Amino acid sequence: MIRKVRTHITQDEALLFELSSPGKIGYQLPSLDVPPVDAAEVLGASRIRSEIEGFPEVSEVEVIRHFTRLSTHNYAIDLGLYPLGSCTMKYNPRINELVARIDGIAWAHPYQPESLAQGAMEIMARLEAALAEITGMDAVTLEPCAGAHGEFTGLLLMRALLESRGNPRRKILVPDSAHGTNPATASMAGYAVENIPSNQNGMIDLARLEGAVTEDVAGLMVTNPNTLGVFEAEILRAAEIVHARGALVYMDGANMNALVGISRPGDFGVDVMHLNLHKTFSTPHGGGGPGSGAVAVKAHLEPFLPYPRLRRVHGAWSWDQDRPRSIGKVRAFYGNFGVLVRALAYILAHGGAGLRNATVDAILNANYIRKHLEPHYTLATTAPSMHECVFSDDRQAARGVRTGDIAKRLIDYGFHPYTVSFPLIVHGALMIEPTETESKRELDLFIDALISIAREVEQDPDLVRKAPHLTRTSRVDEVTAARKPVVRWRPDSAGDPLP
Amino acid sequence: MLASLGLSSSEELFAHLPAEVRLNRPLALAPGVSEYEIVDYFRARAAENSNGRACFLGAGAYSHYRPVMVDTVVSRGEFLTSYTPYQAEISQGTLATIFEFQTMVCQLTGMEVANASMYDGSTAVPEAAMMAARITGRDRILAARSLHPEYRAVLRTYLRNLAMPVDEFGYLAAAGSADLEDLAAKVDDRTAAVIVQNPNFFGILEDVTAAAALAHARGALLVVAFTEAVSLGLLEPPREADIVAGELQSFAIPPSYGGPYAGVIAAKEKFIRQMPGRLVGQTRDSRGRRAFCLTLATREQHIRREKATSNICTNQALIALMATVFMAVYGKQGLRELAAQNLSKAHYLGARLPLRFSGPYFNEMVATAGAHSPDAINSALLEKNIIGGLPLGRFYPELDDCMLLCATEMARRERMDEVAQAFRSPAGGSRNR
Numbered sequence: 001m002i003r004k005v006r007t008h009i010t011q012d013e014a015l016l017f018e019l020s021s022p023g024k025i026g027y028q029l030p031s032l033d034v035p036p037v038d039a040a041e042v043l044g045a046s047r048i049r050s051e052i053e054g055f056p057e058v059s060e061v062e063v064i065r066h067f068t069r070l071s072t073h074n075y076a077i078d079l080g081l082y083p084l085g086s087c088t089m090k091y092n093p094r095i096n097e098l099v100a101r102i103d104g105i106a107w108a109h110p111y112q113p114e115s116l117a118q119g120a121m122e123i124m125a126r127l128e129a130a131l132a133e134i135t136g137m138d139a140v141t142l143e144p145c146a147g148a149h150g151e152f153t154g155l156l157l158m159r160a161l162l163e164s165r166g167n168p169r170r171k172i173l174v175p176d177s178a179h180g181t182n183p184a185t186a187s188m189a190g191y192a193v194e195n196i197p198s199n200q201n202g203m204i205d206l207a208r209l210e211g212a213v214t215e216d217v218a219g220l221m222v223t224n225p226n227t228l229g230v231f232e233a234e235i236l237r238a239a240e241i242v243h244a245r246g247a248l249v250y251m252d253g254a255n256m257n258a259l260v261g262i263s264r265p266g267d268f269g270v271d272v273m274h275l276n277l278h279k280t281f282s283t284p285h286g287g288g289g290p291g292s293g294a295v296a297v298k299a300h301l302e303p304f305l306p307y308p309r310l311r312r313v314h315g316a317w318s319w320d321q322d323r324p325r326s327i328g329k330v331r332a333f334y335g336n337f338g339v340l341v342r343a344l345a346y347i348l349a350h351g352g353a354g355l356r357n358a359t360v361d362a363i364l365n366a367n368y369i370r371k372h373l374e375p376h377y378t379l380a381t382t383a384p385s386m387h388e389c390v391f392s393d394d395r396q397a398a399r400g401v402r403t404g405d406i407a408k409r410l411i412d413y414g415f416h417p418y419t420v421s422f423p424l425i426v427h428g429a430l431m432i433e434p435t436e437t438e439s440k441r442e443l444d445l446f447i448d449a450l451i452s453i454a455r456e457v458e459q460d461p462d463l464v465r466k467a468p469h470l471t472r473t474s475r476v477d478e479v480t481a482a483r484k485p486v487v488r489w490r491p492d493s494a495g496d497p498l499p
Numbered sequence: 500m501l502a503s504l505g506l507s508s509s510e511e512l513f514a515h516l517p518a519e520v521r522l523n524r525p526l527a528l529a530p531g532v533s534e535y536e537i538v539d540y541f542r543a544r545a546a547e548n549s550n551g552r553a554c555f556l557g558a559g560a561y562s563h564y565r566p567v568m569v570d571t572v573v574s575r576g577e578f579l580t581s582y583t584p585y586q587a588e589i590s591q592g593t594l595a596t597i598f599e600f601q602t603m604v605c606q607l608t609g610m611e612v613a614n615a616s617m618y619d620g621s622t623a624v625p626e627a628a629m630m631a632a633r634i635t636g637r638d639r640i641l642a643a644r645s646l647h648p649e650y651r652a653v654l655r656t657y658l659r660n661l662a663m664p665v666d667e668f669g670y671l672a673a674a675g676s677a678d679l680e681d682l683a684a685k686v687d688d689r690t691a692a693v694i695v696q697n698p699n700f701f702g703i704l705e706d707v708t709a710a711a712a713l714a715h716a717r718g719a720l721l722v723v724a725f726t727e728a729v730s731l732g733l734l735e736p737p738r739e740a741d742i743v744a745g746e747l748q749s750f751a752i753p754p755s756y757g758g759p760y761a762g763v764i765a766a767k768e769k770f771i772r773q774m775p776g777r778l779v780g781q782t783r784d785s786r787g788r789r790a791f792c793l794t795l796a797t798r799e800q801h802i803r804r805e806k807a808t809s810n811i812c813t814n815q816a817l818i819a820l821m822a823t824v825f826m827a828v829y830g831k832q833g834l835r836e837l838a839a840q841n842l843s844k845a846h847y848l849g850a851r852l853p854l855r856f857s858g859p860y861f862n863e864m865v866a867t868a869g870a871h872s873p874d875a876i877n878s879a880l881l882e883k884n885i886i887g888g889l890p891l892g893r894f895y896p897e898l899d900d901c902m903l904l905c906a907t908e909m910a911r912r913e914r915m916d917e918v919a920q921a922f923r924s925p926a927g928g929s930r931n932r
Contacts, residue, residue, distance in 0.1 A: 001736045011821055013595070015598070015599055015602075016599050016603075016827055017599075017602065020830075023832075024830070025569075025830060025832055025833055026827070026828050026829075026830060026833070027828050027830065027834055027837075028838060029567065029833070029908065030908075031838060032840055032843055032844075033888070033911065033912040034843055034844055034847035034912050034915075035754040035842045035843065035847070036843045037734055037842055037847075039842055040840060042706060042842070042846055043733075043734070043859045043861075044859060045844075047704060047734055047735050047859070048733060048734065048735060048824065049733065049734060049735045049736060051831060051835070052607060052731075052732065052831050053606060053775060053836070054602075054606045054833065055603065055606050055607075055826070055830060055831035055834065056603070056826070056827055056830050056831060057830045057831050057832065058827060060568070060828070062823070063568055063827045063828055064568060064571065064572070066822060067572040067575075067578075067827075068572075068575070068595070070591070070592040070596060071572075071577035071578055071592045072513050072577065072592065072594050073589075073590075073591035073595070074577040074578065074581050074589065074592035074593055075577075075581060075589035075590065075591055076576050076577045076578075076579070076580040077576070077580035077581070078576030078577070078579075078580045079576075079577075082582065084582055089580075089582055090688060091580075092579065092580050095534045095537055095538065097574065097579075098538065099537060099568070100755075101753075102541055102542060102545040103545065103550060104544075104545030104546060104547075104548040104549065104550045105541065105545045105755070105756070106753040106754075106755050107562070107752060107753060107754055107755075108548045108549065108755065108756040109549075109554055109556045109560055109562070109754045109756070109886070110559075110560050110754065110756055110757035111556050111560070111889050112548075112549050112554070112556065113549075113877070113881070113886070115550055116549035116552075117548055117549070117756065118547040118548070118888070119543070119544035119545055119546065119547030119548040119666070120532070120544070120548055120756045122544055122547065122806065123541075123544050131526055133526055133527050133528060134526060134528075136522075145618035145619065145758070145759070145788050145815075146618065146811070146812065146813035146814070147812065147813060148800070148810040148811055148813070149622070149811075151620060151810065152810060156656070156660065159660060168660075173641075178803075180799075180800040180801035180802070180803075180804045180807070180812075181800050181801075181812050183804040183805035184800035184805060184807040184809070184810035185800075185802070185803060185810040186659075187805045187806070187807075187810075188629075188661070188809070188810050189660055190660035190661050190662070191869055193753070193804075193805040209860075216904045221673045226891055231515070231516055231846040233514075233515070233516075233517060234709070235520065236517070236519060238519065239852045247688075252763040260511055260526075261522065261525075261526050262516070262521065262522055262637075263513075263516055263520050263522055264522055264523055267520060267522065268519075268520040276813075277737065278813065283811075284579045284580055284817065285580070285581065285583070285816075285821065286573075286578065286579055286580075286581075286584045286816050286817025286818075286820070287578055287582070287584060287590075287597075287816040287817060287819065288582070288583035288584065288593070288615070288777065288813060288814055288815075288816030289616070289814040289815045289818075290618075290759035290815045290817060290818055291811075291817070291818045292816075295719060309884055311637065313750065321893075327653055327654050328623075328653070328655055328659070328724045329621075329649060329656055329658060329889075330651040330653060330654035331618060331619055331621050331622050331653055331758070332559060332619060332621035332647065332649035332650060332757065333559075333560070333649065333756070333757025334652060334757045334759060335756055335757065335758055336751070336756070336758040336759040337701035337755050337756040337758050337759075338613055338756075338758065338759050339758075339759055341541065341894055344654055345537050345541065347528065348529070348531070348532055348536075348537050348540060348740045349529055349532065349533075349534070350528040350531045351529055351531030351532070351535055352525050352526030352527065352528035352529075352530070353525060353526075353530065353531070354531040354631050355526060356526065357526070360509045360510075360512065360835035361509075363509075363512045363513060364500060364501070364504075364509055364512060365746040365777070366505065367512060368500050368504065368707055370501060371504055372503075372538075382514075384515045399815060406588075407586070408588065409606070411586070411588055411589055412569075416582070416586065416589065420883075421665035422801075422837070433854045444928040449603065449670065450580075463507045466785070468588050468589075471589060473587070473588045473589075473591050473784045473788070473790050474590070474784040474785040474786045474788075475588065475784060476587040476588060476782060476783075476784050476785075476790045476791075476792045477782045477783050477784065477785070477790075478587070478782065478792050478793075480782050480783070481780040481781070481782035481792050481794040482780070482794050482795055482797070483794070485771060485778070485780050485794055485795055486780055486781040486782075487598075487601055487612050487613075487771070487778050487779065487780050487794070488598070488601050488611075488612065488613070489598065489599070489780075489781075490603040
């Protein structure tokens, strides 16, 4: 039975281009306080466009209604549990939004004099120090824009260190349970990728690792807890094996929400790692970004960090641009500063004890879900779960229903789906990460929903296979979208009936 | 909850972690504080930054007015607190706005397809270069020295380990535009892409058509970068380009000490399968109604892994939404008027400064400090609560007597007069005198 939601009216909405009427405006500019120049005269007529063909012309009221109506077609954390595994969809405190918009912060220009940017630099320095303490690492760069960008930065750091020792080496080892960004990043950093199979618990297979780490291997990329939500119990031994051959350990910090305050990568052999500040540290996902992929390193990698680096001289912050061993810049300026402000606000609000409590609650919530769903779905591993739990659709697949169908049916029950079909090592995976945000009440509703769906699979599998039924948009044809890509609106598609 | 798990303490939840990896002390961080104290802390930090000064800095980050509508829309929890729209049925809001974003970027740039965003302009450029290498099967990149110096630095970082050489061609000492003879001499059959920025780092307009002809004559692609998106309201778009890689910060994205911004890659349609990043496509739902979804995911890392076109996953969705709302608010007429105001303001200022270059410029200009140093002029301006220009010596040693200034629609006439005055006589501008 569906207990959490019922249908309500939502507004249809056309695209801006279809709402458009010639001559309509929604803006106001102040009158010009200097003489107008003739663009054709100062730039040359051939450089001036006649118009921006097809650009929208709508009123202010149409703009607010347009985006408000569209917003109601979205699910969001603000509406309820968002249990995407490895995505850490936790509550985004609104105080963080407020402080990022304070004038002296939002309007700080990246090239304004250092003497007039001390507050911004202090924020970054304080965040670097906090993240170093949380990870047990020695230095942090805030320059990378997202997790994958952090991975890229991290691998370049490893490469630079190995190069300085005479040989950058050729290969990166990536467990088959890893996020797709790991192998893609290794390629971008100029490395060949060798996938290493996990053991039956989805953990690093030490014997295989031992065999794979040759003098050709630059490093191992590991996610801990791994993508099954399991802590790599033999991580110390794995790090020893890697280090013994002169290679390095990279940790993907996507699952750091399981560790903050209880275990530190710097204490279990990791040389370099990234954090997703938009996961662990509560900055909003915003429908797919912005993020921040801060990278933390041990001291031996510090000289290679992207420039510039913060430096404190005579009681003032300055940027040290002169970093001869640096890998260079990975983006313009200093990082996604607005995201950094939000992450620091989160850390200040929680303090050390609060951060640890969040971790404990996240682990508790995941285990609570695991315990109550175990009778109804097949667990991917019997190893203890940290912040997320993973099931397989084995039992439901026998009735012709796959994880993707169950996910879509969950939408009818008022929840965003879990992560579907990942990790790849689990057949038909359901990967569930509730985070610390959720109350027992919300978790119980979610558990009830999945139990109810398991029952539906037995009684009426088609009901699940054709879900969702209650949404304003029914199952979307992704195959046609990919076969004949239409990735922009055109006037000749305007004949398309409005939704 | 613990009892239902058969536990008596939450500590038992992770008792299985090996003792040697457990942190056996509290994190050395200050105790948590209240909302009020957090606001207080950040207000104090903000007060240590610049506040209330007129600012004539540009160079890849521009001070444009931000319509109130923009934060109103992006503050809606349904946009702010949603994930990447993989589950199309409950993400149509985000998907429709990205589809509109992609369309408007195409209309602005004269390209046929655009992606859902890149991290920023500086990372869009190397991604475009790698895309060009995949398309042409070539490995050499030729970038204009008049491309933003930080973008060139990022380009080198990205390509160094892929054994892709990055060479540069110069700019004309008098005009300030790219030296196309130098380009013609350097472009060769190994060149995958020629990269120019328009308007270039000095604010000067480039001859995109001529650069395209030179690149295409040797089978190379032309990548056009931009940092000042407002210019596209007025300027002929780079239709001859094969790939456009730009930065949309000018579209209501706060300068925010350098980020988050929103980059974008747009291109000719035939290159769509080589594009990095996410794409939203139009399709139908099972009831036959128009719907949108992420598409061509087989280019991307979560499907293609080490063979993906890029490793990018999270991009800048909410920031791209800021730009989308901005474009909706200003619209066809407004963006043109905004661009025209920028041009008029900048030319008011430029007419009063000793300009280093003679080429046509949009809203940025390089001025020569003359007998005084750029730093002396900037110091004098600071005393009048004005942040002056960016001294160029750090990036171009040959221009160490010059600074780059920008005048947007937010530049007031009296303040521009003060800037002009400081160039004539910095000391004369000092209150101490």
